Amino acid sequence: MPRSTEIRTKSVTSRPRRTLLKAGGTLLISVITALPARAAQIMAVRVWPAEDYTRVTLENDTDLKASHFIVKDPERLVVDIEGLELNPTLKQLVAKIQSNDPYIKQVRVGQNRPNVVRLVFDLKEEVNPQVFTLAPIGGYKHRLIFDLYPVNPPDPIAALIQKGEWSRDKDTDSKPPLAEARPEPKPAAPEPQANAKLDLKDEKALVLTRMITIALDPGHGGEDPGAVGRGGSREKDVVLSIAKRLKAKIEEQPNMRVMLTRDADYFVPLHVRVQKARKVQADLFVSIHADAWVEPTARGSSVFVLSEKGASSTAARWLANKENAADLIGGVNIKGHDRQLASVLLDLSTTAQISDSLKLGSAVLNEIGGINRLHKRAVEQAGFAVLKAPDIPSILIETAFISNLEEEAKLTDDAYQNQMADAVLKGIRKYFAKNPPLAKNRLT
Known part of the structure; x- marks a missing residue:
């Protein structure tokens, strides 16, 4: 067979192969792009109720993006978490909320839409929520944190007053206890020096026993x-x-x-x-x-x-x-x-x-x-x-x-x-x- 004919034959037979490979590559790309992104995995849920605030922690294998808003009458905190599918671990959050939690009545968890999970916290009172993420550290992986602070935070002095250990009338920044019970100084002439020294001694005694x-x-x-x-x-x-x-x-x-x-x-x-x-x-x-x-x-x-x-x-x-x-x-x-x-x-x-x-x-x-x-x-x-x-x-x-x-x-x-x-x-x-x-x- 002449050389030129052989070359033409190879050229003709290789063209369908290239077309097939190109088509296969296009098909492979389309299959890959059609695959959904892998949802994040919730690995643990924890709740830390306290008088100061209640913290809810979601520990997961990747960084999560969340948005939140407050709904009134009754008070609710709504959180939408992207890139997440509902799993059994996340469902455990419902049972983690205890009846004695100061700020959360209950939580509802659901798949709001594909790849978005919604948490609804039914609240006992108005709160100032802080929602933020923490990078992996120590034994922890990524964490999504919800801190629910009361709008009217507890006052430590009020707690001491309630226990009878503090009196607003007797504990001040500049006076010792019982100072108010002492008679006000009279606008008369100054007392003798001996009496002045006695007053200072009395004052010191009051200070020492406060x-x-x-x-x-x-x-x-x-x-x-x-x-x-x-x-x-x-x-x-x-x-x-x-x-x-x-x-x-x-x-x-x-x-x-x-x-x-x-x-x-x-x-x-x-x-x-x-x-x-x-x-x-x-x-x-x-x-x-x-x-x-x-x-x-x-x-x-x-x-x-x-x-x-x-x-x-x-x-x-x-x-x-x-x-x-x-x-x-x-x-x-x-x-x-x-x-x-x-x-x-x-x-x-x-x-x-x-x-x-x-x-x-x-x-x-x-x-x-x-x-x-x-x-x-x-x-x-x-x-x-x-x-x-x-x-x-x-x-x-x-x-x-x-x-x-x-x-x-x-x-x-x-x-x-x-x-x-x-x-x-x-x-x-x-x-x-x-x-x-x-x-x-x-x-x-």
């Missing part, structure tokens, strides 16, 4: 479990139990009252813990934790105060960084309006506050040393964000190493928790014996 307010801060909570022991004990549970025992013991004192920054299993941002203490004009701030370390042999109790000049040890710096990461793990809406306020507040620490905190820390550390081995025999310092109240002596107590099996057993033991509470109370009493409280004069 009611002392102590803020107890159980670390972590809610989405943030804190450290977890090898036996499964969670720091957030242990420290809340110790704080409640300490609260009961302090309330037995004739001139002391207590405010807990959290009284249940929910998350409180670091700067909000400080704000709560300042709102009740606390005289002391005591944050309670249970330490963890990479080596399971680490053991002992510690007390920390704030440092303006850097940490007193590498371990103290590491611990402060870990504790300061609580907001990332627990979940703070960084787009919220409180961000600037928090930044300003946490930069107002003073030398006087640190000096008083060291005195308090030493008194407490000495008492704790009587019931447990001390990890360090001196009070340590580091940049703990939760200790930065500018006008309140503040300490952070690491009650023991929950990462140590022996100490984990102590931390979950009723007797040890009571001993720890007794030791802290003794330390606080000894601090005030040497540093009696003066008339309150808080920064605004």
Whole structure:
């Protein structure tokens, strides 16, 4: 066969093949584009009811986009979540809402339209919702958060008034208790100097016997479990139990009252813990934790105060960084309006506050040393964000190493928790014996 004929034949036979391949490729592309995008998978649902606010968490395998709006009469929060198909895990949310939830009556879950799930929260009162997402961190994947804050938030001072531990007439920023009961000075000539000295002495006596307010801060909570022991004990549970025992013991004192920054299993941002203490004009701030370390042999109790000049040890710096990461793990809406306020507040620490905190820390550390081995025999310092109240002596107590099996057993033991509470109370009493409280004069 001539060469030219052979070439023509190959050319003719290859043309249908190219056409077929092109058609097949077009068919393949059309099939691929017709396939729907894979819906996100809800992996867990959690609800954290508290008097401060109720949090609902949806943990999922990808970032979700949500929109929300409020419906009136009756009050409802409607949330539409895109890229989601209803699955059994998400349906579990209905049963997670308990009858004692302060703000949610019930929730309804349904497929609003293809690829969009709608949640309808029937509310018990008007709320200010915050809806935001959190990137994966620690053991968590992507999280979609609904924080339902009451329009009329609870007042910690009102709670103390209700318990009979606060009087608006007797507790003021500038006067000691019972000052109003004293006779008003007469516009007559000045009294003799001896009487003036007597008045000053009486005034000092009134100041020294005024009611002392102590803020107890159980670390972590809610989405943030804190450290977890090898036996499964969670720091957030242990420290809340110790704080409640300490609260009961302090309330037995004739001139002391207590405010807990959290009284249940929910998350409180670091700067909000400080704000709560300042709102009740606390005289002391005591944050309670249970330490963890990479080596399971680490053991002992510690007390920390704030440092303006850097940490007193590498371990103290590491611990402060870990504790300061609580907001990332627990979940703070960084787009919220409180961000600037928090930044300003946490930069107002003073030398006087640190000096008083060291005195308090030493008194407490000495008492704790009587019931447990001390990890360090001196009070340590580091940049703990939760200790930065500018006008309140503040300490952070690491009650023991929950990462140590022996100490984990102590931390979950009723007797040890009571001993720890007794030791802290003794330390606080000894601090005030040497540093009696003066008339309150808080920064605004």
